[in-house]
Amino acid sequence: xxxxxxxxxxxxxxxxxxxxxxxxxxxxxxxxxxxxxxxxxxxxxxxxxxxxxxxxxxxxxxxxxxxxxxxxxxxxxxxxxxxxxxxxxxxxxxxxxxxxxxxxxxxxxxxxxxxxxxxxxxxxxxxxxxxxxxxxxxxxxxxxxxxxxxxxxxxxxxxxxxxxxxxxxxxxxxxxxxxxxxxxxxxxxxxxxxxxxxxxxxxxxxxxxxxxxxxxxxxxxxxxxxxxxxxxxxxxxxxxxxxxxxxxxxxxxxxxxxxxxxxxxxxxxxxxxxxxxxxxxxxxxxxxxxxxxxxxxxxxxxxxxxxxxxxxxxxxxxxxxxxxxxxxxxxxxxxxxxxxxxxxxxxxxxxxxxxxxxxxxxxxxxxxxxxxxxxxxxxxxxxxxxxxxxxxxxxxxxxxxxxxxxxxxxxxxxxxxxxxxxxxxxxxxxxxxxxxxxxxxxxxxxx
Amino acid sequence: xxxxxxxxxxxxxxxxxxxxxxxxxxxxxxxxxxxxxxxxxxxxxxxxxxxxxxxxxxxxxxxxxxxxxxxxxxxxxxxxxxxxxxxxxxxxxxxxxxxxxxxxxxxxxxxxxxxxxxxxxxxxxxxxxxxxxxxxxxxxxxxxxxxxxxxxxxxxxxxxxxxxxxxxxxxxxxxxxxxxxxxxxxxxxxxxxxxxxxxxxxxxxxxxxxxxxxxxxxxxxxxxxxxxxxxxxxxxxxxxxxxxxxxxxxxxxxxxxxxxxxxxxxxxxxxxxxxxxxxxxxxxxxxxxxxxxxxxxxxxxxxxxxxxxxxxxxxxxxxxxxxxxxxxxxxxxxxxxxxxxxxxxxxxxxxxxxxxxxxxxxxxxxxxxxxxxxxxxxxxxxxxxxxxxxxxxxxxxxxxxxxxxxxxxxxxxxxxxxxxxxxxxxxxxxxxxxxxxxxxxxxxxxx
Numbered sequence: 001x002x003x004x005x006x007x008x009x010x011x012x013x014x015x016x017x018x019x020x021x022x023x024x025x026x027x028x029x030x031x032x033x034x035x036x037x038x039x040x041x042x043x044x045x046x047x048x049x050x051x052x053x054x055x056x057x058x059x060x061x062x063x064x065x066x067x068x069x070x071x072x073x074x075x076x077x078x079x080x081x082x083x084x085x086x087x088x089x090x091x092x093x094x095x096x097x098x099x100x101x102x103x104x105x106x107x108x109x110x111x112x113x114x115x116x117x118x119x120x121x122x123x124x125x126x127x128x129x130x131x132x133x134x135x136x137x138x139x140x141x142x143x144x145x146x147x148x149x150x151x152x153x154x155x156x157x158x159x160x161x162x163x164x165x166x167x168x169x170x171x172x173x174x175x176x177x178x179x180x181x182x183x184x185x186x187x188x189x190x191x192x193x194x195x196x197x198x199x200x201x202x203x204x205x206x207x208x209x210x211x212x213x214x215x216x217x218x219x220x221x222x223x224x225x226x227x228x229x230x231x232x233x234x235x236x237x238x239x240x241x242x243x244x245x246x247x248x249x250x251x252x253x254x255x256x257x258x259x260x261x262x263x264x265x266x267x268x269x270x271x272x273x274x275x276x277x278x279x280x281x282x283x284x285x286x287x288x289x290x291x292x293x294x295x296x297x298x299x300x301x302x303x304x305x306x307x308x309x310x311x312x313x314x315x316x317x318x319x320x321x322x323x324x325x326x327x328x329x330x331x332x333x334x335x336x337x338x339x340x341x342x343x344x345x346x347x348x349x350x351x352x353x354x355x356x357x358x359x360x361x362x363x364x365x366x367x368x369x370x371x372x373x374x375x376x377x378x379x380x381x382x383x384x385x386x387x388x389x390x391x392x393x394x395x396x397x398x399x400x401x402x403x404x405x406x407x408x409x410x411x412x413x414x415x416x417x418x419x420x421x422x423x424x425x426x427x428x429x430x431x432x433x434x435x436x437x438x439x440x441x442x443x444x445x446x447x
Numbered sequence: 448x449x450x451x452x453x454x455x456x457x458x459x460x461x462x463x464x465x466x467x468x469x470x471x472x473x474x475x476x477x478x479x480x481x482x483x484x485x486x487x488x489x490x491x492x493x494x495x496x497x498x499x500x501x502x503x504x505x506x507x508x509x510x511x512x513x514x515x516x517x518x519x520x521x522x523x524x525x526x527x528x529x530x531x532x533x534x535x536x537x538x539x540x541x542x543x544x545x546x547x548x549x550x551x552x553x554x555x556x557x558x559x560x561x562x563x564x565x566x567x568x569x570x571x572x573x574x575x576x577x578x579x580x581x582x583x584x585x586x587x588x589x590x591x592x593x594x595x596x597x598x599x600x601x602x603x604x605x606x607x608x609x610x611x612x613x614x615x616x617x618x619x620x621x622x623x624x625x626x627x628x629x630x631x632x633x634x635x636x637x638x639x640x641x642x643x644x645x646x647x648x649x650x651x652x653x654x655x656x657x658x659x660x661x662x663x664x665x666x667x668x669x670x671x672x673x674x675x676x677x678x679x680x681x682x683x684x685x686x687x688x689x690x691x692x693x694x695x696x697x698x699x700x701x702x703x704x705x706x707x708x709x710x711x712x713x714x715x716x717x718x719x720x721x722x723x724x725x726x727x728x729x730x731x732x733x734x735x736x737x738x739x740x741x742x743x744x745x746x747x748x749x750x751x752x753x754x755x756x757x758x759x760x761x762x763x764x765x766x767x768x769x770x771x772x773x774x775x776x777x778x779x780x781x782x783x784x785x786x787x788x789x790x791x792x793x794x795x796x797x798x799x800x801x802x803x804x805x806x807x808x809x810x811x812x813x814x815x816x817x818x819x820x821x822x823x824x825x826x827x828x829x830x831x832x833x834x835x836x837x838x839x840x841x842x843x844x845x846x847x848x849x850x851x852x853x854x855x856x857x858x859x860x861x862x863x864x865x866x867x868x869x870x871x872x873x874x875x876x877x878x879x880x881x882x883x884x885x886x887x888x889x890x891x892x893x894x
Contacts, residue, residue, distance in 0.1 A: 006685065023685050025650060025848055043605060043653035043684075065650070065848040102819065104848035128844035131651045140652075144608045158490060161591045163677045163859065165878050166613065166660055167626075167637075169885040179614075180629045181637070183674075184664065184882045186889055190614075190628070197878060203472060203512070204578045205587075206490035213613055213660065217631065227630075230610045237490075238453065238470050372549065393878075393886040397575035401472055401512040401551035412610065431612050431644060431840075435631045438616040439840040442633055 008044035012074040012091045020093060022047065022070045023101070025132070026062045028112035038062055040070060040093075046134065047088045048077075051095040058098060064111045065104035065132070071097040120424060125440065127431060138266040139428060142259050143416045147211065149258025150232045150410070153251040154209035159234060162208050164197035166190055166215070170390035177217045179227075190215035193409065195341065198235040199370060200397040202405045206237040211412075221434060223424045224362065226413060228433040235407035241353050241369050244406040245329060249281045252357045252365050253327060255410070256419060270420045275359075276326045282319050285332040286351075289315045305334045313361040331355045340384045341377070343369040343406070355408070364415045367408025374398040456487065456494035459521040459538045467540060469494065469517045470548070472579065473509045475559035485509055487517060487540075493581065494535045495524075498542040505545060511558045512551035512579070518544040567871060572887065574878060585713040586875060589706050590863045594658065596705025597679045597857070600698040601656035606681060609655050611644035613637055613662070617837035624664045626674075637662035640856065642788065645682040646817060647844040649852045653684040658859075668881060670871045671809065673860060675880040682854030688800050688816050691853040692776060696728045699804045699812050700774060702857070703866060717867045722806075723773045729766050732779040733798075736762045752781045760808040778802045787831045788824070790816040790853070802855070811862050814855025821845040 007020040024042035031037075036051045036059035049070055051059045062068065072093040083089035108126060109118060116123070116133045123130050130136055151161070167181055168191045179190040194212040201208045214231040232255075236247055253275075260267055260274045267274060284292070290302045293314045301311055307330065319328035335344050335352040345351040354368035371377050377398055378388045388395060416428035426432040431439060454467040471489035478484075483498045483506035496517055498506045509515065519540040530536035555573060556565060563570070563580045570577050577583055598608070614628055615638045626637040641659040648655045661678040679702075683694055700722075707714055707721045714721060731739070737749045740761045748758055754777065766775035782791050782799040792798040801815035818824050824845055825835050835842060863875035873879040878886060 023850065043607075067650075067848045067850050101850060102848050105846045107847075126843065128647045128650070128840055129847050131648070137651050140609060141607065143610065147608065147610075160490075160588065161594065162587060162877060163590065163594075165675050165876075165880055165885075167662075167675055167880055167885060169887070182627045183885065184666070186885070188885055200575045201578070201877070203514075203575070204584050211658075215614075219631070228612050228614050393575055396573065399552045400554075400576050401514045401549050403470070403514050403548060429612075430609060430648070433612055433614055438612075438614060438630065438633070438635055440616070 009040060009042050009047035010044040010087055012047055012088055012093060015074040016076050016091065018074055019096075020072060020074050022049075022072075022093065024068070026064055026066045026068055026104075027134075028064065029059050029062055031056060031060050036060065037092075040068070041132075041134070045087050048083075048086075048092040049095050049098075050075075050092045055095050058095075062098070062100070063104060064107050065129070066100050067102035067104075069099040069101055070095060120426060121441065124426060124432065124437060127439065131430065135269070136427075138263070138269065139416060139420060139422070140430060142263055142266055142420060143412060143428065145259035145262040146255055146412060146415055146419070147232070148262070149255040150211075150251065151209070152258060153254035154234050156254075157207060157209075157234070157236065157247060157251065159207040159209035159236075160205040162198070162201055162205070162210050164194045164201075164210060164212060166213050168196075170196070170386075170394075177219075179215050179217045192216060193231060194233055195339070195409075196391070196394045198233055198407060199341070199402075199405070200394060202235060202237045203397060203400070203402055206403070207235070209234050219435060221436065224414065224417070226425055226429055226432055226434060229414075229429070230412035232410040232412055233407065234409070235405060237403040237405040239369075239406055240404065241406070244367070244369055244408075245283065245331070245355060248355065248357055248365060248367060248408045249327070249329060251408075252359070252410070253277045253281065256359065256415065259419060266420070272419070272421050275419070276320065276324050278323055278325045280323075281327045281329055281357075282323045282325055283329045283331060284315070286330055286334075287332070289328075289330050292318055306337050307356075307363075309362070312358050312363060316358050316361045319358075326360050328358050329355055330358060338368060340380050340386070341368075341370045343371050353406070357408075359415070360418050360421075362414065362418055364418060365408050365410045367406065369404070369406035372398065372402050372404050374402075455491035456489050457491040457534055459494055459535055459540060462521040463523050463538065465521055466543075467519060467521050469496075469519075469540065471515065471517075473511055473513045473515055473551075474581075475511065476506050476509055478503060478507050483507065484539075487515070488579075488581070492534050495530075495533075495539040496542050496545075497522075497539045502542050506542075509545070509547070510551060511554050512576070513547050514549035514551075516546040516548055517542060567873060568888065571873065571879065571884065574886065578877065582716070583874075585710070585716065586863060586867060586869070587877060589710055589713055589867060590859060590875065592706035592709040593702055593859060593862055593866070594679065595709070596702040597658075597698065598656070599705060600701035601681050603701075604654060604656075604681070604683065604694060604698065606654045606656035606683075607652040609645070609648060609652070609657050611641045611648075611657060611659060613660050615643075617643070617833075617841075624666075626662050626664045639663060640678060641680055642786070642856075643838070643841045645680055645854060646788070646849075646852070647841060649682060649684045650844060650847070650849055653850070654682070656681050666882060668883065671861065671864070673872055673876055673879055673881060676861075676876070677859035679857040679859055680854065681856070682852060684850040684852040686816075686853055687851065688853070691814070691816060691855075692730065692778070692802060695802065695804055695812060695814060695855045696774070696776060698855075699806070699857070700724045700728065703806065703862065706866060713867070719866070719868050722866075723767065723771050725770055725772045727770075728774045728776055728804075729770045729772055730776040730778060731762070733777055733781075734779070736775075736777050739765055753784050754803075754810075756809070759805050759810060763805050763808045766805075773807050775805045776802055777805060785815060787827050787833070788815075788817045790818050800853070804855075806862070807865050807868075809861065809865055811865060812855050812857045814853065816851070816853035819845065819849050819851050821849075 027039035029038040036056040343353040357365035413428040474486035476485040483503040790800040804812035860875040
């Protein structure tokens with residue numbers, strides 16, 4: 001590998017007294033007569049550039065987001081100018097020469113502040129600009145670390161990472177919320193989840209993990225749903241219910257923990273605590289959770305068929321208070337509320353061997369033990385009004401020897417949102433897709 | 448984590464004399480009167496189960512792909528029965544009890560041989576069965592390792608791993624080969640590549656890597672194209688042409704090398720050599736490559752606007768012979784043959800700052816330095832008959848300060864195919880998509 005002479009912002013800490021060559025973006029400029037400053041951002045961080053004497057007026061020529069090349073000498077800052085909030089806060093670069101590589105147009109809003117106080121539509125309309133902000137870009141560093149944590153944990157479980165298609169012949173979960181694709185004149189759908197494929201792979205690899213896109217054409221706008229999202233999936237063969245619960249709690253907590261440990265500075269900047277993870281995550285059947293909610297809030301949800309958003313918040317508060325846990329596992333949801341491949345609870349077939357993992361007030365993971373009998377599965381598909389012929393390859397796997405198995409999946413954006421306490425899931429997606437927008441809003445595009 | 452008492456096949460090597468509990472699939476059975484054998488497969492490998500005396504007839508009840516639980520005692524094999532080809536070839540398990548967990552239907556073809564000699568349509572029609580075969584499943588272990596190698600190498604380059612959408616408003620590369628999606632009544636496409644998004648992210652992360660799906664509605668059936676494929680992408684800011692070439696050769700060779708080193712046994716089973724990677728990968732301009740092809744084969748392709756499949760093979764033969772290299776980098780393709788965002792060669796604008804990396808006779812990676820000027824880019828989009836309004840967010844990135852940059856992308860299935868010398872790219876995809884099939888062939892489905 002050839003290494004060019006360029007230095008990164010954070011390298012300057014170790015280059016005091018040396019000449020440096022930096023390249024990056026102008027973040028903000030400040031001029032005070034004979035001395036002027038600007039903050040230069042590159043992929044390693046931010047560094048202050050200081051211009052003295054006749055060079056000071058040159059800084060006034062720069063504007064936010066200009067791409068510049070800077071030559072100068074790294075110097076220790078005066079004690080009184082040290083910035084403890086910056087990784088390079090003890091150093092600055094005394095400008096010798098600057099060169100604009102790419103001139104930016106005038107900013108449509110202030111990009112120089114610590115916060116980017118924009119309404120969501122503006123935040124998304126100018127996505128290629130707003131993503132650069134030092135409060136926004138780190139969201140996706142956390143996201144990267146979540147995926148790393150997931151891969152590490154699922155690998156520890158013995159999973160093979162696989163790659164499955166997104167264009168499918170059948171709709172995974174039934175229902176009308178599917179996007180249709182014109183596939184060489186044939187009908188096809190975008191998958192609602194990679195569920196069927198990961199199950200087919202049980203007799204191949206026994207344990208698989210995958211990172212897939214998932215598509216839901218939900219005709220509604222909420223703060224926690226996207227039309228296209230990234231799903232982190234595990235499916236595990238030869239596992240019974242208890243071991244599945246152990247596994248999902250292992251992967252769920254390790255994933256979040258890995259991300260939190262990788263970037264304590266980002267958590268701090270977002271004002272969020274590192275996750276509370278006890279040795280044993282509290283586990284409740286849905287009916288038990290509803291009882292507890294009734295006891296602590298007097299809200300009677302004991303006959304509801306599912307937990308609502310309010311319920312999820314309340315039971316998470318309880319878990320934090322009683323078990324010092326930011327996580328709580330809820331099991332045994334009513335069978336009718338879960339996908340067709342969900343295994344009924346043998347002790348009470350109205351309920352199911354299903355589970356959700358809640359984190360800080362919201363479900364981040366969902367899954368179940370699966371039906372693993374060919375005849376039963378074919379029957380269920382018919383009962384739910386679907387056609388077994390649309391599930392031919394899936395059913396084939398069950399016909400030729402399939403082990404007991406189960407699995408779970410995370411929503412990547414959902415996890416990112418909750419870990420950083422963002423108010424809308426769109427903030428946790430680089431380029432969010434919803435019914436109102438593909439990059440630009442439809443109303444704007446179709447003018 | 449709770450660990451159940453189950454043992455894996457390969458653990459038996461260390462459990463001689465001990466009682467073991469195994470779970471897995473029956474691969475093949477052999478009975479010889481008072482002694483019978485079967486091979487049991489689990490995620491760790493294969494182990495021989497031996498049944499003596501009154502247990503021997505029980506083995507005859509088993510058939511291929513039955514899922515069984517086996518209790519027995521691990522024993523060292525007699526010297527003369529040692530199988531050097533098997534990781535557990537020195538050990539066997541003396542059966543005490545067997546239990547069928549899931550009975551398989553009768554096999555439509557022989558699954559017990561070392562090779563699975565099936566025509567491609569059958570291989571794919573019974574994908575959930577054929578993937579289990581011990582010659583087939585390892586293809587996807589190689590694939591997993593290729594992705595691992597790519598992630599490792601791109602991380603070493605300082606890339607942030609990002610996740611970008613597949614539903615888009617504009618067609619990345621122009622042309623008619625796009626799949627249309629009905630997006631809440633609006634027109635939308637499946638991306639031909641994540642190209643536009645990775646460029647938009649240059650001013651955010653400077654260097655990014657991503658693993659994306661890519662869709663091409665090519666109305667043709669070839670041995671090296673899929674309608675849906677996995678693409679491994681890098682995009683690198685502040686890099687000029689030479690450094691881009693260094694980077695792509697670094698990532699390309701490290702990726703392949705990582706996979707080859709991770710699974711020498713699989714390469715051996717496929718009868719392929721480990722890749723020849725010299726210190727310096729040979730680099731040729733396309734015109735130089737054409738000259739060499741003319742010299743060594745007398746085939747005159749010196750006026751062609753691109754390299755054909757035959758040319759790629761010939762120049763790879765040359766690279767292996769002259770440079771002991773399985774890789775060769777070809778640069779400077781005609782500008783008109785490359786995507787709109789390709790940077791022209793300043794010295795000869797009919798050509799471009801583009802490159803392909805060839806591996807063993809086929810292109811596995813393609814890329815270029817990019818146009819990085821807002822006005823020029825808008826112009827080119829118009830010149831190519833596309834509408835700049837369809838590229839609004841992309842162009843926005845260029846308007847507000849973008850660095851010089853370039854990048855490249857690999858086809859995951861293409862790499863897998865070439866590394867194992869498979870004859871058809873469909874063999875390198877778990878569930879391949881082409882114009883004739885989504886899992887089942889259309890002709891079969893629409894009966």
